Structures are given as structure tokens and as C-alpha cells.
Amino acid sequence: MLVDAGGYANTVTEAANSAQEAERSGYDAYWVPETQLDPFIALAIGSERTSKIELGTAIAVAFARSPMTVALQANDLQLASAGRFALGLGSQIKPHITKRFSMPWSQPAARMREYVLAVRAIWHSWRTGDKLDFRGDFYTHTLMTPFFNPGPNEYGEPPIYLAGVGTRMTEVAGEVADGFLCHGFTTERYLREVTLPALERGRAKVGKTMAGFQISGPSFVATGNTDEEIASATAMIKNQLGFYGSTPAYRPVLDLHGWGEVGDELHNLTKRGEWAQIGGLIDDEMLRTFAVVGSPDEVVTELTRRYGDVATRIAVPNGHLAHTSDGQPLLAALRG
Template sequence: MSAPAEPVLLVDQGSDGLPGLDLVEGLAAAAEEQGYAGFQVPETNCDPFIAAALAARATNDIQIATGIAVAFARTPMTVAMSANDVQQLSRGRFTLGLGSQIQAHIEKRFSMPWSRPAARMREFIRATRAIWSAWETGERLQFRGEFYTHTLMTPFFTPPKNPWGAPPIALAGVGPLMTEVAGEVADAFLAHGFTTRKYLEEVTIPALQRGRATAGRPAGSVLDLGISMPAFVVIGDDQAALDAAAAGVRKRIAFYGSTPAYLPVLEVHGWGGVQEKLYAASKRGQWDEMAGLITDEMVEAFAVIGDAPTVARELVSRYRGVLSRLSFYAPYEVDPQTWVTLLAELHRVTRP
């Protein structure tokens, strides 16, 4: 009997944060058993590489990814070493998901340098790949760039050759400059949850294609761009549950919308003026009041809404042919069984 066909839209388990490193192995094993295609670990309240290593040791088939690890909090050498370790532990099931974070966090939380983030990220990824190549080939490490220089790698500090090779790199971004870098030097793109179908089509995909053209990479189809995204869902079996879910999503949209870096997403829809109001309210600490600025139209643009069968159909209708993978983004309390039901519905409607 042949193996079942792979769904045309892969579903990963992702989250804003993990409940504790001691629970990661159980969560990853459960995600694999439930049928998720991937298990993503964020960098919020724990080290993503430790979490990814634990997830790798607890599973056999599911893909493991950092979603994301903050590149500029580290150096290419530290990232190359950590990613190489997880790739080996996972037996080739790891994807290195990188992101830049924002200037305030890099400078004030991590005490690391910030400048020209798109150019710095391009060089960061090239430096990481140069380090992996030196380990693989044994050739002398000779990377000299504007931001990073790596020219010392002695045998004592060189890891054993990784039988699984280097992991693929997925780069997160919102604005067109970072997105172009992803098309140029990364293997996949991680879209932000604060993204709509319209923004993907009008900004993200053209930017990725420009990046590929710059690097002389084949244009390919939209799915060849390897876009994944945490998709907002408003899910519930009755109106009270839907209202509570919508309130949670509305607050999160308002939080993201108050950030100037995310203004382009709102501008695509003609909502640029809302960002100014959200930003001003955030400076006053009026977090609850900000949600009132998010209209029903805005919620419907960012989120799919309904019970599990409806959400499954709408996710496929909205994102099939644009995304390669997605995860469920729900900033509110949900019965865990809801996700099991939704995943089963998605598998039912996406298998070819």
C-alpha cells in the first residue's frame, strides 16, 4: 500500500512562547502524533536552540524549526554552531529560522550593534553559510564583510562533518527590503502574522521575486518561494466563543499595528491613518482602548472566522497557492482539542 499523499498546504505547530523547557519534549512528541508537519520554537521566553534540540530528541519525523531565532543577538559563528548541532540531533529535520527583531531590542535588550538591518542580514546569512562550507570542505575560512569577519577556524574548534549537511535557512521579514534579502540568500520566507493575502500578493511575493532575480536564482512558481505564516484564526462553536476570540485577535492586531515598522501592511489597505492613532495610544499606555480602533473589516482581512470546518475551508481558500505552510495564530484561550479538530479538517480538505 502506498503512503498517503502529502497535504498541499502543510500545517506546523507554532506559538508565541513555550510553557517551559521541561515540557518541550512532550509538546513536540504530541505534535508529531497529532499529525503536524512541523514544530516551531520561538525566541521569547527561552533559548530557541535548546528548545529545538529537545524537540529533535523527542521526535522521529516531524520537521523542527526556530521560528524565529534572533540573528542580531548573536554572531554568524554562534548561530552556525547551534544550528549545526540541532541539524545533527534531528537527523536532518531542522530549519534555521532567523529574524532581525527591532532596533530597541537589539540595542537595549541584547546590547548588540544595529545598523542597516537588511544589508546586515544578507551578510549574516552569507557568513553563516561560509562557516558551514569550511566545516564541510575543510577549506580555510576566509569571510570578510562589512559587518562580520570570520578568518580563524582551527581543527580543535571544528565540528565533525555533519552527515546531514547544513540546514536550510528561512528568513522572517515584513518590509520589502528584508523580504528581498530572503529571496536573494534564504531558502524560505517566514511571513509575519500581521500579514494579509493582499499584502502577500502586492508586496511580499514581488519582493521575494526581485531578490531571486538579483541572485540569478530561477523565478519558479509562487510555491517555490517557500512562504510560511502564522495565520490568525477566530474560532468557536457559538457566538460567545467567537466574540471572545475576536476580542483577543483585535487586541493583537492593535498591538502590531502600533509599531511603525508594520505601517506598510496597513497602508496597502488604506488604513495608514489608523497606525498613527494606534502609535499615539500606545505611547499613552492605552492598550485596551487601542483594540477599539480595529474595525470588523480589519479583523476579517487578517483572520479567518468560524467553527472548525469553516476555518479549515477558509484557510485553504485564502492561502492555497500562496503559502507553503502555516500555523494557527490564536492570542486567546482555546481548548486544545479545538486544534486537533481543526488540523483533522485541514487534512481532509487539503490532501490531493
């Protein structure tokens, strides 16, 4: 299992520095989410400061951008990183797309399927010189003159990962993507009972199996070398779980575990602007269902038990700071 790093940063410089640190620490990849910064810019800087580690967006908000824009940004980063880039895309939720980005929203799973196919059609045109002629229900790309054509990428096309929670989006990932980014708000049970079957259905639609398909497993981890470090990580994760649990789009995960009413309470708190209260609704049972909590030795054992036969990679924030009882770095212990 590959062990990746990633996390929230306040600036592109901070994210690029973290990518450099992750490479020095021995991680396999560094993923940048789109929150308070543009992940493409952060990784462009990061690519100049690293030489071996994979670099990916986890995620870039697809519907905030045109497929042509993303195709070009991904192509540039694949060149800048000498073939180390992975394009991770997600849909975000309707309020953010329509109210924050002022972009259209409709049929997100169908739109995402078409989006990825459009990006691949653009790359195909650049690679082969064939006429660009993509016509869909949501996106149409029929013009590519030589002046705007960067030509074939010497490192090939980057892999595309999709993120999702609902079954429709997950099926789309299996159908058109090279890998799947499990949302942090995913439990082992949800992954096995809902996510995996949906991915398999998507692969079957195009006559493929799960062989070679990448799955980045859920990775809420609260660990450290002291009780204080574990407690600090636990409090942070409870707040994150409260935030995600308040989102109606992620309600199916709570429903599977019989916690739908907690989702309603969390949603009501956020509607009233009581953000500081949401972590308090996450009890220890919910915490330990969504997250792996404990000493580094316990984390290695539990992550391997939960996801070792399912995930091909997993992200462990700051895992290099924790060591198992025999002095082995956490990320090395996870690799086995």
C-alpha cells in the same frame, strides 16, 4: 500545503511538550518563536521527545547573536534532530536590538544578507575543510582551527528561512534564504502585491525562480468547535494585531489598506503604556482582513482561497482541536 503548528510558550519544557503533542496530532512541523524563552534550547529538548516532525525557530533573533554562534547552534540541532531542523531568522526591530539586547543596529536588510552568507560560509568551511575567509561590512570570520571545527554534518545543512515585512528584507530572503516566513501581520493583499514581487526580485538577483522556495503563509486563525472558542480566539488575535499595528516598522501593511491613522493611534497608546486598550482599536473589518475567522469548515475554505496557490505551508495553532462538519481534523482537511 504542509500544515504546521507553533505558538508562544512560557518555558522551554512547555514548548518541548507542545512539539511532542504536535507530532502526535499529525502536524508537519513545529515552530518555536523567541519571546520568553530560547528557541534553540526548547527545540533541543523537543528533538529528544519527537522522531518525525520538523522543528524550526520562528523566529530566532539573528542580530542578538553572532553568525558563528547561530551556525553552531543550528548545526547541533540538525544533528540532535537527525536532519529535521529548520533555521528561521528574523531581525527584530531597532529598540529591542539596541535596548534589550545591547547589540548594534544598522542597515538591517544589508546586515541580514551578510549574516546569512556568513553562516553559510562557516558551514561550508566545516563541510569541506576549506579555510574560513568571510570578510564583510558587518561580520568577519577568518579563524577556524581544527579544535573548534565540528566537521561535516551527516544530515547536511539545515534550510534557512527568513522573516520579513518590508520590501528590502523580503528581497534579501529571496536572494539568500531557502524559504520565507510571512509575518502574522500580513494580509492576503499585501502578500500578493508586495511580498511576492519582492521575493521574486530577490530570486532573480541570483538567477533563480520561485521553484522550490518555501513560503509559510500568514496564519492568524480564530476557530473552534463552539462559539465561545471562536470568541476567545478572536479576542486574543485582536490584541496581537493591536500590538503589531503599533510598531512603525509594520506601518506599510496598514498604509496599503488605508489604515495608517489607526497605526498612529495604536503607537500612541503603547507609548502611554495603555496596552490593555490596543485590541479595542481593531474593528471587525481589520480583524477579518488579517485573520481567518469562523467555523472549521469556513476556515479551511478561506485559508485555501487566500493562500492555496501561494503558500507551501501554513501554521494553524491548535488546529487539531477543531473538526470540520464531517468530523475531519482541521489540519487534515487543509492538506486536502
